[in-house]
Amino acid sequence: MVLRLSKLVFALLAILFLVVPLIAILPLAFTSSVILTYPMPSWSMRWFTELFTADAWRRAIINSLIIGSGATILATVLGTAAALGLRNRLLRFRGFFRTMFLLPMVVPAVVLGVGMQVLLARVGLINSYAGVIVAHTVVAVPFVVVSVSGALAGIDRRVELAAQSLGAPPVTVFRRVTLPLALPGVLSGAVLAFATSLDEVVLTLFVAGPNQRTLARQMFSSIRENISPAIAAAAFLFITVTLLAGFAVILFRSVLARRR
Amino acid sequence: MSGSPTRTGRSLLLLAPLFAFLVAFFVWPLFSMVSQSVSDTAVLRLLPHSADVLAAWDRLSPPSPAMQAALMEDLRAVDDAQALGDMVRRLNSAQSGFRTLMSKTTTALADTDDPPADLVSIDKRWQKPEFWLAIANALSPLTDRNLLAAVDLGRDAQGAIEHLPPDESVNRVILVRTFWISALVTLACICIGYPYAMIAASLGGWKRDLMLAAVLLPLWTSLLVRTAAWFILLQEQGLINDLLQWLRLTDGPVPLIFNRTGVIIAMTHVLLPFMVLPIYSTLITIPGNLMPAAASLGAHPFRAFLRVLLPLSLRGVASGSLLVFISAIGYYITPALIGGPGDQMISSIIAFYAIGSANWGMAGALGVVLLVATLLLYSVYARLSAEEPGRS
Amino acid sequence: MAEFIRFDRITKFFGALCVVENLDLSIAKGEFVSLLGPSGSGKTTLLMMLAGFESPTSGAILVDGSAVNDVPTHRRDMGVVFQSYALFPHMTVGENIAFPLQMRGVARADTAERVRRALDMVQLSALADRRPSQLSGGQQQRVALARALVFEPRVVLMDEPLGALDKQLREQMQLDIRDLHRRLGLTIVFVTHDQSEALTMSDRVAVFNKGRIEQIGTPRQVYDEPGTRFVAEFIGETNLVEGVVEAVEGQEATVRLASGLRIVSAVTGDLAPGGPVHLSIRPERIQLAETPAEQRNCLETEVADSVYQGDHLRVQLQNAVHPLVAKLDRRSREFPPGTKVYAAFSSGDCRIIRP
Numbered sequence A: 001m002v003l004r005l006s007k008l009v010f011a012l013l014a015i016l017f018l019v020v021p022l023i024a025i026l027p028l029a030f031t032s033s034v035i036l037t038y039p040m041p042s043w044s045m046r047w048f049t050e051l052f053t054a055d056a057w058r059r060a061i062i063n064s065l066i067i068g069s070g071a072t073i074l075a076t077v078l079g080t081a082a083a084l085g086l087r088n089r090l091l092r093f094r095g096f097f098r099t100m101f102l103l104p105m106v107v108p109a110v111v112l113g114v115g116m117q118v119l120l121a122r123v124g125l126i127n128s129y130a131g132v133i134v135a136h137t138v139v140a141v142p143f144v145v146v147s148v149s150g151a152l153a154g155i156d157r158r159v160e161l162a163a164q165s166l167g168a169p170p171v172t173v174f175r176r177v178t179l180p181l182a183l184p185g186v187l188s189g190a191v192l193a194f195a196t197s198l199d200e201v202v203l204t205l206f207v208a209g210p211n212q213r214t215l216a217r218q219m220f221s222s223i224r225e226n227i228s229p230a231i232a233a234a235a236f237l238f239i240t241v242t243l244l245a246g247f248a249v250i251l252f253r254s255v256l257a258r259r260r
Numbered sequence B: 001m002s003g004s005p006t007r008t009g010r011s012l013l014l015l016a017p018l019f020a021f022l023v024a025f026f027v028w029p030l031f032s033m034v035s036q037s038v039s040d041t042a043v044l045r046l047l048p049h050s051a052d053v054l055a056a057w058d059r060l061s062p063p064s065p066a067m068q069a070a071l072m073e074d075l076r077a078v079d080d081a082q083a084l085g086d087m088v089r090r091l092n093s094a095q096s097g098f099r100t101l102m103s104k105t106t107t108a109l110a111d112t113d114d115p116p117a118d119l120v121s122i123d124k125r126w127q128k129p130e131f132w133l134a135i136a137n138a139l140s141p142l143t144d145r146n147l148l149a150a151v152d153l154g155r156d157a158q159g160a161i162e163h164l165p166p167d168e169s170v171n172r173v174i175l176v177r178t179f180w181i182s183a184l185v186t187l188a189c190i191c192i193g194y195p196y197a198m199i200a201a202s203l204g205g206w207k208r209d210l211m212l213a214a215v216l217l218p219l220w221t222s223l224l225v226r227t228a229a230w231f232i233l234l235q236e237q238g239l240i241n242d243l244l245q246w247l248r249l250t251d252g253p254v255p256l257i258f259n260r261t262g263v264i265i266a267m268t269h270v271l272l273p274f275m276v277l278p279i280y281s282t283l284i285t286i287p288g289n290l291m292p293a294a295a296s297l298g299a300h301p302f303r304a305f306l307r308v309l310l311p312l313s314l315r316g317v318a319s320g321s322l323l324v325f326i327s328a329i330g331y332y333i334t335p336a337l338i339g340g341p342g343d344q345m346i347s348s349i350i351a352f353y354a355i356g357s358a359n360w361g362m363a364g365a366l367g368v369v370l371l372v373a374t375l376l377l378y379s380v381y382a383r384l385s386a387e388e389p390g391r392s
Numbered sequence C: 001m002a003e004f005i006r007f008d009r010i011t012k013f014f015g016a017l018c019v020v021e022n023l024d025l026s027i028a029k030g031e032f033v034s035l036l037g038p039s040g041s042g043k044t045t046l047l048m049m050l051a052g053f054e055s056p057t058s059g060a061i062l063v064d065g066s067a068v069n070d071v072p073t074h075r076r077d078m079g080v081v082f083q084s085y086a087l088f089p090h091m092t093v094g095e096n097i098a099f100p101l102q103m104r105g106v107a108r109a110d111t112a113e114r115v116r117r118a119l120d121m122v123q124l125s126a127l128a129d130r131r132p133s134q135l136s137g138g139q140q141q142r143v144a145l146a147r148a149l150v151f152e153p154r155v156v157l158m159d160e161p162l163g164a165l166d167k168q169l170r171e172q173m174q175l176d177i178r179d180l181h182r183r184l185g186l187t188i189v190f191v192t193h194d195q196s197e198a199l200t201m202s203d204r205v206a207v208f209n210k211g212r213i214e215q216i217g218t219p220r221q222v223y224d225e226p227g228t229r230f231v232a233e234f235i236g237e238t239n240l241v242e243g244v245v246e247a248v249e250g251q252e253a254t255v256r257l258a259s260g261l262r263i264v265s266a267v268t269g270d271l272a273p274g275g276p277v278h279l280s281i282r283p284e285r286i287q288l289a290e291t292p293a294e295q296r297n298c299l300e301t302e303v304a305d306s307v308y309q310g311d312h313l314r315v316q317l318q319n320a321v322h323p324l325v326a327k328l329d330r331r332s333r334e335f336p337p338g339t340k341v342y343a344a345f346s347s348g349d350c351r352i353i354r355p
Helices: A002-024 A046-053 A055-086 A094-105 A109-123 A129-153 A157-165 A170-199 A202-207 A215-224 A230-259 B005-038 B048-054 B065-077 B081-094 B098-110 B129-138 B145-150 B171-202 B205-220 B223-234 B239-246 B260-283 B290-296 B301-329 B333-338 B346-356 B360-386 C043-051 C093-103 C108-121 C137-149 C167-184 C195-201 C219-224 C229-234
Strands: B153-155 B161-163 C003-014 C017-028 C032-036 C058-063 C078-081 C155-159 C188-192 C204-209 C212-217 C239-249 C252-257 C262-266 C276-281 C287-289 C297-308 C312-318 C323-329 C340-345 C350-353
Touching: A002 B171, A002 B205, A002 B223, A002 B260, A046 A055, A046 A230, A055 A094, A055 A129, A055 A170, A055 A215, A055 B005, A094 A129, A094 B005, A109 A129, A109 A202, A109 B005, A109 B346, A109 B360, A129 A170, A129 A202, A129 B005, A157 A170, A170 A215, A170 A230, A202 A215, A202 B346, A215 A230, A215 B223, A215 B333, A230 B205, A230 B223, B005 B145, B005 B360, B048 B065, B048 B129, B065 B098, B081 B098, B081 B129, B098 B129, B145 B153, B145 B360, B171 B205, B171 B260, B171 B301, B171 B346, B205 B260, B223 B239, B223 B260, B223 B333, B260 B301, B260 B333, B290 B301, B290 C078, B301 B360, B333 B346, B346 B360, C003 C043, C017 C043, C017 C212, C032 C043, C032 C195, C043 C078, C043 C155, C043 C188, C043 C204, C078 C137, C093 C108, C093 C137, C108 C137, C137 C167, C167 C195, C188 C195, C195 C219, C204 C219, C204 C229, C212 C219, C212 C229, C229 C239, C229 C276, C229 C350, C239 C262, C262 C350, C287 C323, C297 C323
Parallel strands: C032 C188, C032 C204, C078 C155, C155 C188
Antiparallel strands: B153 B161, C003 C017, C003 C058, C204 C212, C239 C252, C239 C276, C252 C262, C276 C350, C287 C340, C297 C312, C297 C340, C312 C323
């Protein structure tokens, strides 16, 4: 009994520790005060107005969308192709390729940032949209590879063999059978890639110029230099977007699960 | 299925774009960083003639007229003030007094009305072999100076490795601090994560789903948002201090932000999911009848835990700890925003050298240290997770 | 025999679901009792309650005269053999078997000796240093058995321990376990859903249905004298026909079937005429002939199908009203489908089942 009670208390405290910080920040997005503390004097939408009208924030949101879309497209195309290539179990150096494709997730962002800055400066891509998109793609691509590989692993090879035996040439098998079955994996990989780009700060710090300031980068310097409730409004936006993205991924996964 | 050549070819064709992309924008940047840390052309770039002449010098005798003439020719040809500044800084760090000597020399050389005959006539110090030795040593295009400095080592005049004086030994402090903070965060994650995973694995239905959702939610949320959230909670007028004062646990606000406590709390929150998930996934693969079996064989629940559940879930704990530790040592954002000056970790110092003071050599060298540590730990992790569970 | 384990009016609910209902059962020392029933009949739950993994909603469990309801599992001193063995995968065979002795603080030398003897007993001495994952299913089974016996528990509980083995191995293990039971004088409670396993091994069989014991008795009793329709159908194969008791004369009763056909059956106990009953006739008791036989019951019928099954001949009979199944000796002559035959059986081959 005592054990069960202490388990319950521990679980509740741990859940609070995990969740409360995320919830605590949300109401502050609607404060009318200029300082980011409770209690809030009254409710107001002024910080959302600020977010969408103040030049720095608006610019940052637009930049995030541009860079996020670019990185998502690039990462999804490259990552999906690579996952399809990795599917061949008989391929030599398969493990090597796989490790290499996942390594950007492991290498500390600051280390990659230093290298990226040196290299992009050398090839003239520093302080350009292309440079930031390339940098974000590098860290986003592992998520696509993992997600698509997972979806492909779930496809019963016999379904493709059946299609072949029914007279479909390889390209048709891919187009009519493999790709539709892997599509939920591709889509959730794309969502994860976008989320990664949206949240990326460190690489952006190293390779982006003032014109490519992203929302995350803007939040970072805002917390550092002049903290204001605009951050809470931006966080509110972030949480809403990621929750929607999360639902999307869960939806794709359940489609995937239902097909099996 | 056969590994037919066409199939292999098709697979390679599909892999090639990403492979090429990563070679160009992942491997090459890392390689550039490493080469940046060992390259040292600040002196060689400006003194090509001196390099030729100094190669024949015995490194002991006083400078020959040819050496002086070559150096004078090189210095006259310099038209890039910033490059000159880099070189002087480089030489001054090897031999103090170079800064004044150089400025005196360049001024004298710039005087075209009355050109000096040789360097010794400008300043007597040019007679001393030490200054020439410093130049000779700095001419090599490769150096281990940055790498050694990254761990607070240097070379003395004879080229032997020595410890840097304490006032220059900041990196080792930061390395130790990085590992210490990471270890504390890992420990905190184990202490919270293991019981959490154990409770979640013992439950079923919506309770288990709730506990897993509580872990996944932060993982899904932006790192920046989570850090901002902790900023709000931990600040002096933040919710935690309000709560503590309302509970009468403290009279004034407790400093929680811009110090070690805040960094560890926020990092534990951020990294906890990486501990819970691997432990949880090993716990649920443990057959449910082992603990009842241990009980039926006479084991008290605590002994059954120690002898059965803990050894079987140790792999999950090891994976989780490595994952948390690897992530923690590379952390930048959270210490940068929540920590004080005394809590900055190696990433912050790298960023400082790279962005703040444009010292690419040092940034690269510290980056190499961090990269090597990360890759070593990751290889252990990869081996651990590749091993089939349940086999000895 | 003296009562050793006693379930006293045990009821167990899982939420709103009643899995064991007001159940009484006594087990004597040294007895081998099987709990037999379909899945969900409550037999495993009863075993789990005896082991202490579950506690009854109401009622008491007594072992050796004292209630064990509040004794935690690890102090109950009962050896449990689990359905999937539950061997500790991170310990060797020897360590697995030593585990219960270590938990009891047995001295190291003594432990080693007892582990050696236990391994000898199950003929696995050569495999002491292997891990469970390196053993075959049958070997794992024997390790589990050795582990449950090595600490000489008061009672050994087995939860479908042979379910995962193939047929041949299972039959071998049935004999081995029965042999151990006799040699060591163990008290064994054995849960199974396999009726032939229960009949082979047990001193007594308790047939479970929907949380209750339908019948308990020796294998011969539950097979030859099923007390209820459920028992008659669950244990072995049988022909069940419905009818009304027309007359009772001494040890025999005449039952009239719906078709008007009359069957004479042996009776035990009181039976009043006029009541509806079921008749159970085991297929192997029916004899077939082309001419009427000198038996108490002789029905005219027709062969619908006849299948040779190696050890016996299975004949599907098609009477106008009651389809019957007969099992004949493998050397009997085969009747082609459509042959008119007479199905004969004595009154003693019938069993009246009261509603």
